[in-house]
Every structure is written in C-alpha cells, then in structure tokens.
Amino acid sequence: MFLPWEPARLHREIHLEKTKWLVKGVVRGIGNYGNAFGIPVLGGEVFFDECYNTNPLVNAMSVGIVKQGENISAIACGDGNPVFIVGSSTGKDGIHGAAFASKDLTKSSGDDLPAVQVGDPFMEKLLLEASLEVGKSGALIGMQDMGAAGITCSTSEMSAKGNSGMDVWLDKVPTRQEGMKDWEILLSESQERMLVVVKKGREEEIKRIFEKWDLNCVQIGIVTTPEEGKEGMLRYFYQGELAGEIPAKSLVLGGGAPVYTREFKEPAAFKESKKFSIESVDEPQDLKSVAKYLLGRPNIASKKWVIEQYDSMVGTVNMTTNRPSDAGIVNIKGTDKAIAVTVDCNSRYVNADPEAGCAIAVAEAARNIVCSGGEPSAITNCLNFGNPYNPEVYWQFVGAIKGMSKACLKFKTPVTGGNVSFYNQSNVSGSDVPVFPTPTIGMIGIIEDKNRIMTMDFKQKGDLIFLVGPVKNDINSSEYLASFHKIRVSPAPLFNLEEEFTIQQTIKALIKKQLINAAHDCSDGGLFVTLAEMAIPSSLGFDITSPKGLSKERIISNESFGKEGQVRMDAFLFGESQSRIVVAVSPEKEEEFLEFISPLTDAPVSFLGHVTKGEFRIDSESFGFVEEMENIFDNALENYLK
Amino acid sequence: MKFGVIIFPGSNCDEDMIYVLESKMQQKVERLWHKERDLKNCDFIILPGGFSYGDYLRSGAIARFSPIMEKVMEHAAKGGFVFGVCNGFQILCEAGLLPGALLHNSNQKFICKNVYLRAQTNQSLLTANIDLNKPLKIPIAHGEGRFYAGENLLKELNSNNQILFRYCGEDGKISEEANPNGSLENIAGICNSGKNIFGMMPHPERAADAELGNTDGRILFESIVGLVNA
Numbered sequence: 089m090f091l092p093w094e095p096a097r098l099h100r101e102i103h104l105e106k107t108k109w110l111v112k113g114v115v116r117g118i119g120n121y122g123n124a125f126g127i128p129v130l131g132g133e134v135f136f137d138e139c140y141n142t143n144p145l146v147n148a149m150s151v152g153i154v155k156q157g158e159n160i161s162a163i164a165c166g167d168g169n170p171v172f173i174v175g176s177s178t179g180k181d182g183i184h185g186a187a188f189a190s191k192d193l194t195k196s197s198g199d200d201l202p203a204v205q206v207g208d209p210f211m212e213k214l215l216l217e218a219s220l221e222v223g224k225s226g227a228l229i230g231m232q233d234m235g236a237a238g239i240t241c242s243t244s245e246m247s248a249k250g251n252s253g254m255d256v257w258l259d260k261v262p263t264r265q266e267g268m269k270d271w272e273i274l275l276s277e278s279q280e281r282m283l284v285v286v287k288k289g290r291e292e293e294i295k296r297i298f299e300k301w302d303l304n305c306v307q308i309g310i311v312t313t314p315e316e317g318k319e320g321m322l323r324y325f326y327q328g329e330l331a332g333e334i335p336a337k338s339l340v341l342g343g344g345a346p347v348y349t350r351e352f353k354e355p356a357a358f359k360e361s362k363k364f365s366i367e368s369v370d371e372p373q374d375l376k377s378v379a380k381y382l383l384g385r386p387n388i389a390s391k392k393w394v395i396e397q398y399d400s401m402v403g404t405v406n407m408t409t410n411r412p413s414d415a416g417i418v419n420i421k422g423t424d425k426a427i428a429v430t431v432d433c434n435s436r437y438v439n440a441d442p443e444a445g446c447a448i449a450v451a452e453a454a455r456n457i458v459c460s461g462g463e464p465s466a467i468t469n470c471l472n473f474g475n476p477y478n479p480e481v482y483w484q485f486v487g488a489i490k491g492m493s494k495a496c497l498k499f500k501t502p503v504t505g506g507n508v509s510f511y512n513q514s515n516v517s518g519s520d521v522p523v524f525p526t527p528t529i530g531m532i533g534i535i536e537d538k539n540r541i542m543t544m545d546f547k548q549k550g551d552l553i554f555l556v557g558p559v560k561n562d563i564n565s566s567e568y569l570a571s572f573h574k575i576r577v578s579p580a581p582l583f584n585l586e587e588e589f590t591i592q593q594t595i596k597a598l599i600k601k602q603l604i605n606a607a608h609d610c611s612d613g614g615l616f617v618t619l620a621e622m623a624i625p626s627s628l629g630f631d632i633t634s635p636k637g638l639s640k641e642r643i644i645s646n647e648s649f650g651k652e653g654q655v656r657m658d659a660f661l662f663g664e665s666q667s668r669i670v671v672a673v674s675p676e677k678e679e680e681f682l683e684f685i686s687p688l689t690d691a692p693v694s695f696l697g698h699v700t701k702g703e704f705r706i707d708s709e710s711f712g713f714v715e716e717m718e719n720i721f722d723n724a725l726e727n728y729l730k
Numbered sequence: 731m732k733f734g735v736i737i738f739p740g741s742n743c744d745e746d747m748i749y750v751l752e753s754k755m756q757q758k759v760e761r762l763w764h765k766e767r768d769l770k771n772c773d774f775i776i777l778p779g780g781f782s783y784g785d786y787l788r789s790g791a792i793a794r795f796s797p798i799m800e801k802v803m804e805h806a807a808k809g810g811f812v813f814g815v816c817n818g819f820q821i822l823c824e825a826g827l828l829p830g831a832l833l834h835n836s837n838q839k840f841i842c843k844n845v846y847l848r849a850q851t852n853q854s855l856l857t858a859n860i861d862l863n864k865p866l867k868i869p870i871a872h873g874e875g876r877f878y879a880g881e882n883l884l885k886e887l888n889s890n891n892q893i894l895f896r897y898c899g900e901d902g903k904i905s906e907e908a909n910p911n912g913s914l915e916n917i918a919g920i921c922n923s924g925k926n927i928f929g930m931m932p933h934p935e936r937a938a939d940a941e942l943g944n945t946d947g948r949i950l951f952e953s954i955v956g957l958v959n960a
Contacts, residue, residue, distance in 0.1 A: 210781065398842060421749065
C-alpha cells in the first residue's frame with residue numbers, strides 16, 4: 089500500500105487530514121473484505137510520500153496452493169459446450185472501471201462514481217467455496233473471473249485460448265436492475281462473477297453446486313468452433329438480434345490487441361542527481377535523536393495499527409504470528425514444506441534510478457525470502473507508473489523493466505504474471521506530477537524443511553551479532569536523507585547484483601548449517617532500525633561497536649569496514665546501502681560460525697557486538713532502553729493518525 | 731464423543747476447527763450444513779467463527795434462523811453440548827442460547843492479535859482442566875466482541891460461575907489495559923446456567939498446533955475430550 093504522507097507544503101493541513109482519512113478508509117476497506125473472505129493477511133508494506141497525495145496506490149497479492157492436476161484452466165473449447173455465468177447479478181457498477189483507473193485523476197473524478205465497483209465479500213466467499221467445489225467435480229472445461237471489461241474480457245480471453253468462438257445471449261444474464269442496455273451488460277465490472285464453460289451433458293451437476301451455495305448459475309451461451317481456416321467469432325445477441333460480433337483473438341494480447349512502442353527520454357534531473365555527494369550533508373552531532381526520530385517515522389515505525397485490523401491468523405497457516413520472520417510464512421499442512429511470501433518496493437529508490445531501484449526491489453524480496461529460510465521461487469508484480477505518453481515516465485518504465493529482468497535472471501525467479509497501472513499522477517498547481525515509479529514486487533519462495541525456518545528476533549542475552557555484507561559510506565535515497573535532511577534528490581543506494589547474490593548464498597548456507605539463530609536484512613532506516621527490530625520482539629538490547637571503534641583483529645574477513653574514518657557514523661547507522669544482513673549467533677556456535685566464514689573471500693562478515701538485556705548501546709554510549717524504543721516504534725503510526 | 735461442526739454460508743474458521751479436532755485431537759468430526767435438519771448423532775456441536783451471512787444486519791442475527799439451528803436448540807434443551815467460538819458465540823447470543831450480547835469493539839475497529847485469558851472456573855467441561863492462575867495466550871479476531879450484560883444478569887453470571895474466561899495481561903493480571911475490546915469485567919467467554927452451552931470470542935483452535943508456535947488453546951480441547959484425566 090502506498091499512500092500520501094508528506095504533504096505539499098502549501099496544502100499541509102488539508103492533505104494531512106485527507107491522508108488520515110485515506111489511510112483509515114483503505115485499511116478498513118481491505119479489512120472488511122479480506123476478513124470476511126477468510127484469507128489471512130501475512131504481510132505487506134506501507135509507504136508514505138507526497139507524490140501519492142491525490143493518487144494513493146493499493147496493491148494486493150494473493151497466493152494460493154493448487155494440487156498438481158487440480159488446476160482449472162481459463163479456456164473455452166468444445167463445440168456446443170454450454171457457457172454459464174455464476175455468482176452475483178450484473179449491475180451498472182464498474183462500467184468503464186478499468187478505463188477510469190487509466191485516466192488522469194482530476195477534480196471531477198469524484199463524479200465518476202458508477203465506474204467504481206461495489207464489492208460484496210460475502211458473495212465472494214460463497215463464490216470461492218462453490219468454485220472450489222465445481223473445480224473438483226470434473227465437469228469443467230474452464231473458468232475465469234470477471235475482471236476489467238467484464239463479460240467482454242472473459243468471453244474473448246477464454247475463447248482465444250481455446251481457438252474457439254462463442255455465442256452469448258446477453259438478455260439471459262441475471263441483472264440487478266431492469267433496463268440495462270446490451271453494452272452495459274457487456275462492460276459491467278460488477279464483482280463476484282465467473283464465466284464457466286461446462287462439459288455438455290453435465291450441466292445439472294454444476295447447477296446443483298451453485299444452488300447449494302444460493303448463487304446464480306445461468307447458461308448464457310455456447311462455445312462455437314470456427315470453420316477450417318477461419319477465426320473464432322464472439323457473437324453477442326440481445327433480444328434475438330445480433331448486437332455485436334468480433335473475432336475473439338482480436339481483443340487479446342498476442343492476438344489483435346495493439347502493442348505500443350512509446351518514445352522515452354532520460355530526464356535531466358537524473359544526471360543532476362548523480363552529482364549528489366555525502367560530503368554536502370553535515371553529519372548531525374546528536375545521532376541518538378536521529379535514531380529515535382527515524383524509529384517514529386511513518387515509513388519506518390511498526391505497522392501494527394494496520395496489521396491488527398486484518399485477520400492474519402484465519403486458516404491456521406500463518407507461521408510468523410508467534411515467530412516473526414523477514415517474509416510471511418504459510419504452513420502447508422501435512423508436509424515438511426512451507427511457502428515464504430513477501431511484497432517489496434522502495435519507490436524512492438526507483439524514482440532515483442529506475443533500473444537499479446527496480447533491481448533492488450527484486451533483490452530485497454529475494455533477501456527477505458532467504459532470511460526466512462526459503463529459496464526464491466517466482467515473482468509477480470504490479471507496475472504503477474504515471475502517464476506513458478510522457479517520455480520521461482516511459483523512460484522510468486523501460487528502466488524498471490530492465491532492472492527487474494536482470495535481477496530475476498540472477499535469482500532464477502520467473503515472472504509468472506503481473507499487472508500494469510499507468511496514469512497514476514496528480515494535478516498539482518496546474519501541472520501533472522507522476523507518482524514515484526512503483527513496481528511492486530511480490531515474491532514467493534519455498535521452504536523445504538519447516539524446521540529450518542529462520543526468524544528475525546534476538547533470542548537471548550549474550551548471543552553474538554554479526555553483519556554479513558559490506559559497510560559503505562552511503563546515505564543515498566535513505567529515509568534518513570529524505571526525511572531528516574529533507575534532501576529528495578540523490579542516486580539510489582549503492583547496489584551490486586553479484587555482491588547481493590553472494591551475500592544471499594552465504595545466508596542460505598548459514599541457515600542450512602544451523603549456525604545462526606536470527607537473521608534480518610537492513611532496509612528502510614538502515615542498520616540501527618534493523619537492530620531495533622531484532623531487539624524489540626523479545627525485549628532485548630544490543631551493544632555494538634562502529635567501524636571507528638574497531639581494532640583490526642576484530643575485523644573477520646576482508647576489508648568490510650574499510651579504512652579508519654572511511655565510513656561516516658550516520659552512514660553506518662542510517663545509510664541504506666544494499667546487501668546487508670544482520671545475524672545472531674549463540675556462543676556455542678561461535679567457533680563453528682567463525683570457521684565457516686573465515687575462508688569466505690567474497691562475502692564480508694563483520695563482528696558487531698552482543699545481544700544484551702535491554703539497553704541499546706553503540707560505541708559504549710547508551711541510545712536508550714528497549715521499552716522506550718518499543719514505545720516509539722509501536723505507537724508512532726497510531727499517534728500520527730489520531 | 732462425536733463432534734459436529736456447523737457450516738453456515740460465510741463461516742471461515744470451520745476447517746480450522748475441524749483440522750484441530752481431527753488431526754491434533756484424533757476426534758471424529760461431522761460437517762453439518764446449515765440447510766440440513768439433522769445433527770447426525772453428534773454429541774458436541776460447534777458453531778465456528780467467520781462471517782455467517784456476511785454478518786449483515788448484525789453479527790449472527792441471520793444465522794440463528796438457519797434450519798439447522800432448530801436442531802441445535804433441541805439438542806441444547808436436552809442438555810447436549812454446544813460451543814460457539816467468535817461468530818459462533820455471537821450466533822448463540824442472538825439465538826438466546828447464551829445470555830448477554832456482543833457489541834462493536836470499543837475502538838470501533840476489527841482487532842486481530844494474540845491476547846491472554848485466564849479461566850475463571852473449573853466447573854465446566856470446557857475449563858475443567860485449566861489452571862486458573864495460568865494466563866493462556868489465545869488470539870482474538872473480531873469487530874463485535876465487546877461482551878455486554880445488564881447489571882442483574884452480570885451478578886447472576888458471577889454468582890453461578892458462568893464466566894469462563896476473562897482477558898488478562900501476560901502476567902495474568904485482569905486489568906483495563908488487558909481488555910482488548912471493552913468487554914464488561916474483561917469477560918471473554920461464558921456458559922449458560924445449565925453449563926452445557928459455551929461461548930467465547932478468542933479462538934482456541936488458532937492456538938493448538940505446535941507448527942504455529944503456540945499450543946495454549948489445546949488445554950480446552952483436552953478438557954473437552956477428557957484427555958488430561960485419561
């Protein structure tokens with residue numbers, strides 16, 4: 089979920105109130121639907137920036153488990169097979185819904201109410217149960233949900249896939265209101281509906297199942313087979329008349345649907361941003377206040393206020409409720425396996441450098457899966473961008489795809505599907521301002537052995553804390569730079585894909601060999617926030633030493649900490665340079681751990697310090713106690729929203 | 731003992747309950763469809779959590795008219811065991827099988843989190859084996875779970891030992907801070923005066939599988955099937 093937070097200065101009061109209203113509404117909306125539906129919410133992220141002031145983004149990823157051989161195809165084939173519409177009746181809501189979503193939002197957008205679909209989670213729940221039952225019946229040819237462009241889309245996509253045509257009688261479609269026109273029925277995006285193609289002769293079985301769940305199940309057409317050498321035609325009839333006719337393939341991707349190549353241009357600001365140097369930023373004297381300030385930033389603080397409004401435990405599969413990990417983990421009951429799931433995108437990085445930023449989004453997703461004990465498996469995405477006719481926006485799009493592609497090849501994670509949303513921009517003082525390019529990455533991974541799940545919280549006082557990954561003098565695009573120093577233009581954080589991959593391989597090996605008892609990656613807010621997030625769940629503390637205070641013999645492998653004074657303290661604590669993972673090692677495993685890491689030449693590992701009873705200490709200075717930090721971290725978001 | 735779990739349209743904790751009873755407690759379970767009028771000789775009827783009929787109108791207000799509820803009423807009237815969790819508790823209150831009402835949480839939000847409870851009496855099948863001083867970590871997940879009862883009823887519930895659970899802190903202290911939803915006297919679960927009908931808002935079935943890292947809810951099921959004493 090990406091929401092506005094920092095308002096444009098002139099509209100501060102208005103936007104802040106509006107933002108609160110948006111946040112509360114979005115969370116309530118997701119909760120009202122998802123909670124009733126009975127699918128646990130495992131994780132997610134919330135990001136605030138002024139670029140989302142009038143155009144908040146909400147991306148959702150749903151992960152399911154299909155038994156091999158029980159998958160249902162979205163296909164229509166077999167001459168004369170009946171086509172059913174099931175689920176809710178069709179109303180006038182959501183007509184041109186997808187078109188609305190692809191328009192620039194203006195002041196009058198609020199008038200387009202019928203373009204917004206009205207959801208009914210109860211119906212969806214019934215449809216879900218009935219669909220699962222129908223899927224098991226063996227009477228199905230294919231099934232597809234009604235998404236954008238309603239019946240038009242599902243009839244054409246299913247037919248094109250099966251090289252078929254379809255005759256559809258629109259007046260048979262159950263409607264919510266009288267007098268709906270043929271084109272309204274075709275384009276309605278009313279939710280909770282499916283198009284189902286059934287094996288001829290088995291109609292009654294299907295009808296019985298939907299009747300059990302008190303859902304509509306009405307035959308609205310039949311599958312047709314084109315003559316040899318001809319295309320499958322969609323023919324829509326209304327009151328006995330042919331109301332529309334079009335070749336099915338002409339509407340689908342890879343068929344007749346147009347493919348556009350747009351002009352793109354590197355924005356002047358991109359080169360300009362590269363000129364940024366850490367030297368231009370004064371290092372604050374009081375790093376303790378910076379640390380507390382960051383813990384309480386809406387982008388960093390705990391998202392407890394949001395998460396507790398979602399049912400995260402229904403289904404009794406969420407393995408992270410009582411044992412937090414970097415990824416959400418789903419138990420696959422009755423097996424040794426579990427699934428790790430994560431959603432990631434720091435859109436500030438992507439805005440700074442689309443190619444690097446999007447590669448970082450994929451890398452961070454993979455890092456979260458790896459830190460939880462999983463092997464990255466595949467990704468999906470939701471690509472949110474501004475107006476593609478704007479060459480600079482399109483340049484962002486091109487760069488993001490390049491970065492995603494490179495990273496996915498490296499992590500061997502195929503892109504199984506996705507979603508693109510353009511025209512996300514707001515009109516600010518007469519000019520269009522696009523949102524940050526926001527290619528949200530959803531990744532799943534497999535955990536082969538449930539007993540090797542890695543958690544992120546410190547386990548006990550006395551455990552050793554190590555940093556796996558390089559320490560760099562980098563504060564680029566960090567929350568620290570953007571919010572504390574109010575510097576919005578800088579390059580993406582330092583990132584090297586090969587280095588990232590090596591670090592992740594090291595973590596995988598450490599987990600497999602059971603040498604660590606906690607792992608958590610450094611992301612928004614940098615190392616300090618990572619340590620705080622590891623300490624807070626078990627009310628423990630830490631005592632660490634910075635590069636400055638390090639003597640040579642404590643540096644374990646290669647030059648990770650660089651030369652004396654090379655890394656600034658603020659960069660060490662709050663910088664967001666990539667490919668860093670903090671791990672904890674119990675004293676019993678120390679020797680074995682050191683033995684394992686000392687021959688590693690390409691993965692820098694540094695000793696940071698120890699887990700303590702409750703104080704946060706850095707270079708022998710107290711930064712505060714865990715209770716105080718927890719209070720800031722846990723309650724900041726709720727306090728902002730009051 | 732044979733368990734029957736009722737499936738209303740919109741129930742979503744039915745399979746979780748069945749999983750615990752079958753796989754973790756090795757019990758025989760029947761799925762009872764709300765349109766049926768037969769309890770299939772089950773001894774112990776469970777109304778699971780969820781959003782029966784979408785919880786439209788008011789949680790549980792429509793489900794109590796489901797055909798199977800006639801049989802549940804008869805079963806209860808004969809002293810048969812009935813247990814409602816979350817939405818099931820709401821339905822039992824709406825049906826008049828349990829006293830009191832469940833109102834919107836005091837913060838007007840849906841709340842899903844681990845909370846702590848303490849059993850208040852051993853004089854019920856559900857709590858027979860529970861250490862009254864031990865705080866149990868069991869999650870809640872509801873928007874309407876604020877238990878309410880009139881003054882006289884509240885007195886009666888207290889004096890008859892009908893209050894099964896109260897919300898408490900991790901330390902076991904029953905306090906206002908430990909009350910997640912504004913329930914009167916921190917009440918999290920109750921039973922009828924006949925002690926054969928039970929209702930609670932927290933979900934013990936979500937805290938009964940070691941793979942999820944919390945088995946505090948198992949003791950309730952053990953009490954029911956008498957495993958602890960066996």
